[in-house]
Amino acid sequence: MTTDRLRPAPWNELSVLLGLWAAVAAYVVPLALIDPVARLLGAEAGFRDAGDAFEKASRVAAYADLALARAVAGNPIPGPPRLLADPVSVRVAWAMALVSSAFFLGALLLGARQRPRDLARVLGLDRFDAGRLWLPALCVAISYPLTGVYAAAVEALGIGPLIPVPSPATVEPVLRDPAALALYGLATVIAAPLSEEAVFRGLAFTGTLRWGFWPAAAFSAALFSLGHRDPATLLPFFAVGLVLAWLYWRAGSLWDAIAFHVLFNGLSFILLVARS
Helix, strand or coil: CCCCCCCCCCCCHHHHHHHHHHHHHHHHHHHHHHHHHHHHCCCCCCCCCCCCHHHHHHHHHHHHHHHHHHHHHCCCCCCCCCCCCCHHHHHHHHHHHHHHHHHHHHHHHHHHCCCHHHHHHHCCCCCCCHHHCHHHHHHHHHHHHHHHHHHHHHHHHCCHHHCCCCCHHHHHHHHHCHHHHHHHHHHHHHHHHHHHHHHHHHHHHHHCHHHCHHHHHHHHHHHHHHCCCCHHHHHHHHHHHHHHHHHHHHHCCHHHHHHHHHHHHHHHHHHHHHHC
């Protein structure tokens, strides 16, 4: 089932597969370059803290015991453990996230094998309509609280693998450094919506739309959910992926899905900064 404005892509399933493998490389390669680039800039490797407050206290206690034992034995005392991420490494990590997003757009071009102008027409990027933005905003207003309800429900039911776990080791280094926070905001609120919609909806959904709306939407939503590599978000992000596919299909323009994604991530970013 298709609309008059969004039709199956001129690329096939093999092209989708090629683009998806390119997207995997677009994620893995910049990630692998974070530590080498950080060292090249004179920073310590590692863009995460040692853990939460309890983990840090445990490492300090273990170091104190070791230092005392070595002092009593007359042996050299080792240097203290690294508890906080190097700010330069954190900036490099989120700069690499921006590089990864750019590579994602390249994965779309590789898989679709269309000229940029033709590709923009296929994805409806030449049909931006500000008058439609109320619908993505309404969908965010409904979807965002529902993700919170889901998280509360799985926690109340004690479904361990699905319970969201805070990640202070990753977030706190960002909040301590304004430059890292700016890069984080740019990567999550602007770059990620553009790049992820390009691959998951633009390449995968459009490229399988000949299967019908629901199979293509489920396929792209599953990829989107699995791509976040977090069991706790597996089901809610699958549902969000279905909403994103529907917005794109309904409007015949990828801009509607991008708008939802920007608003959803932007709300998360605002709440993160507000809590800090």
